[in-house]
Amino acid sequence: xxxxxxxxxxxxxxxxxxxxxxxxxxxxxxxxxxxxxxxxxxxxxxxxxxxxxxxxxxxxxxxxxxxxxxxxxxxxxxxxxxxxxxxxxx
Numbered sequence: 001x002x003x004x005x006x007x008x009x010x011x012x013x014x015x016x017x018x019x020x021x022x023x024x025x026x027x028x029x030x031x032x033x034x035x036x037x038x039x040x041x042x043x044x045x046x047x048x049x050x051x052x053x054x055x056x057x058x059x060x061x062x063x064x065x066x067x068x069x070x071x072x073x074x075x076x077x078x079x080x081x082x083x084x085x086x087x088x089x090x
Contacts, residue, residue, distance in 0.1 A: 022059065023059050037051060
């Protein structure tokens with residue numbers, strides 16, 4: 001019985017350690033227009049994603065990660081993520 005409990009708790013602990021966290025967001029202009037095709041880069045993991053046509057993105061990361069937003073014709077911008085969902089205004 002103790003052996004079964006040990007394996008169960010070890011399995012749950014393993015799942016929690018390897019759980020991935022995502023940051024969800026939306027890029028908008030100063031006039032609240034959605035900005036598509038913005039490259040979002042997580043500086044810590046160097047993962048890159050592009051926003052969809054509505055400006056939404058989902059990137060692997062956690063609170064405190066620094067995100068870089070790049071789009072031709074716009075200034076490059078960095079933002080530290082303080083939460084897992086937010087809007088970024090370009």
